[in-house]
Amino acid sequence: MIDYTASEAEIAFVLKQIGRPERLPEWSDDLAEDLIPALAKFINAEIAPLDVIGDEVGAKLENGRVRMPPEMVTAYKRYAEAGWPGLCAPEEFGGMDLPHVFGAVLADMLAGACISYEMVLSLAQGCIRTIKASGSDEQKARLLPPLVSGEWMASMCLTEPDAGSDLGRIKTMAVPDGDGYAVSGAKIFISGGDHDYTDNVMHLVLARTPDAAPGVRGLSLFACPAVLPDGTRNTVQTVRLEDKMGMHGSPTCQMAFDGARGELLGKEGKGLAAMFTMMNAERLDVSLQAVGQMDVAFQRARAHAAGRRQGTTSEGTALITEHGDVQRMLLDIYAHAMGCRAMVYKTFVDMDLGADQGLLDILTPTCKAFATDAVNATSSLAVQIHGGYGFCKEYRVEQIMRDARIMAIYEGTNGVLATGVARRAIRANDGAAVTAFDELVSTGETSMELADAIEDWRQATAAMQTRGDIGPSVNDYMRLTGLVYFGRVWADMEAAADNAPEPALLRAAAAHVRSRLLPESALLRRRILSPEPTHDAALFAA
Structure with missing residues (x-):
């Protein structure tokens, strides 16, 4: 059984090189260097062991009340005592008032260790933001301290x-x-x-x-x-x-x-706007859930492949890591885990810096949809790498597939989010947001493959802006938007490869992104320029 270990070095690399949090006021590299290991130590010891318990025992409804496994309740008490619920909450209400990207690091690790635990814990963070944004001063003074301390969820x-x-x-x-x-x-x-x-x-x-x-x-x-x-x-x-x-x-x-x-x-009458504070926080959190699950999928698949022998070479029985198709699958999982982590961390830092809201309204759902589609695909690859063992509960990759499937559905289905992003792209008053996204993905070292993908996205955007019926193309447009952002952060990571924990692995994954993943943009552009028509609903009547 392969358990989760927090990817401290990879997280620190992405945070520093792609999030670039030094742009934040009062940022401290020393604090980050102390905090990331402290979070990892706590989560490895206290949270990771809960994953099997949560899956096999789960929640029970008894006499009208929900009862959780005692081990999970005890771990929550320790989590609250450590002060982690208040990591990014305002200091005036008992929090540490740290940048929200630290909350992203915490969620990333929690999600890899025990996804169902992270999911419930994250709701308090969204609630804190919502009350802070919409509550009166009296409500904030009364309601926030027990949420920040972890006394309430x-x-x-x-x-x-x-x-x-x-x-x-x-x-x-x-x-x-x-x-x-x-x-x-x-x-x-x-x-x-x-x-x-x-x-x-x-x-x-x-x-x-x-x-x-x-x-x-x-x-x-x-x-x-x-x-x-x-x-x-x-x-x-x-x-x-x-x-x-x-x-x-x-x-x-x-x-x-x-x-x-x-x-x-x-x-x-202003409830939906107020609730969107929580919904947008939760959408970025779901992106991190996907990242954490892709991280643990890579850990388990890599460990299994490195010890599994099948097939022969001139020197004898081969490790399956020697097979090109297995290498392809491992690179796919790693590339998506690291790339989606970079997308979300960068978005968190830009959000704290007060980035244009129109741009954030594109980035937030794009991160959610791209990462959650990715975890559904890569969790299947993790099972495939394990072969028949992957279909067995003991190896704990089939659980990733089961746990991750909901992510493309809750906090706004990916189809609904895709429609929203497409509408923002075609509305005249959102031209500034589209321009801001173009500038974001075009800034930095740009490979030929990334340049081609950006051009595909520009042509697709122009086509969407002139179309009456966007429905058949919204999913392709969202996918293309996410792919271009993914390509941008990977280009930036490749440029910083010397600082990566495993430079050779990162360079191999960067080449994989350029040669195998980014070329999908041409297919997406062709689909968007020549969309399938919307059919009469009667065609699908039961």
Whole structure:
């Protein structure tokens, strides 16, 4: 059984060479050199052993409450005691106030060690950002300290049986009641909706008030704690735990709000905009989930391949690492893990530097879609490298496939995100964002293959801007946008290869990106320039 070990050297290399955090005010290389090993030591010892337990034991619903494996509860207490929930939170509320890219490093390692654990822990970070952005001063002073300390955790309650990606169909109602609201409705697919890591879970709930405008314009955001200030439980009930393909250590709840006490965050009718603070944070977090899982997939596949003998050479039985096709698969996993890590770290630093919001609105969903598509492809390669052993639970690569599959679906399906990015590219008032992205990917040493990919993206963008029906092309356009950003960060890593932990491996992967991955841009451009038409829906009627 191959366990996870935090990739300290690779993380430090990507952070320094691609994130370039020295651009941040008050950045300290010394702090980074101390903090990364400290995070790795904690996660290797405390979190990595939980992955098997989370998968095999998982969450249980008992008498209306969710119970987690005791080992996971104990590890959470140590996590909170170490102060990790407040790593990037404001100092005035008890946090360390470090740059958000440190939170990315933490999430990267957590996700590799135990993905279902990281997923639940990340929700508090999004909640902290949301309350900080939309709460009143009084709400921030009251609600943030217990979230920052880890005394409370959080959930994000959007989805309903009839409202998935189309949030305008939300029916949950929030009726004014004294100095607050009574929130009633059903929510589904709520990650971390209940557990016993903490006594209290702060639910951020999208609901509509009486006489609110229809659609998303009528949505407001409410903070509904599981435990009220007087110590009694709010009228929020977990009625079912989903029985899932993977992520067994992440409780996914069906929840009923029955006149639950809630308070408005921000203004009525502005809930979706407020919630987007949390949703965008979670989308970048999902990108890091994919990175962490690709990292552990490479670790396990590499270790297996380095000891597995099949086939012969003139000198005897061959290690499978001598076979060109196995080398191709290993380089594919490594290239995607490192490249997606670089994309996300760079985006985090640019975000903290106040990069243009239009550009961030392209980069954030692009990172999420590209990385999550990549983890689904590369986890399959990890199984393939293991051969028949990969199909067996003992080798723990089939679990990566099961756990990772949801990533292209939650926090906005990749198809929905692709439509959003394509629309931003074709809207006239977003021309500045497209120009900013062009400048981003064109700046630096540029190989012939990357230059060709950038030109393919420019032609595709021009075509999308003149098209009435973009639907058949949005997935290809998102893929092409991600591929170009991926190519850019890989060109930058190749230029810094002398500083890499394994320079020869990094150079081999860079060549692999140029020769095997970037040429896909020409195919994507051709598809976008000559799209398949949208068909009559009756064609697919059952």
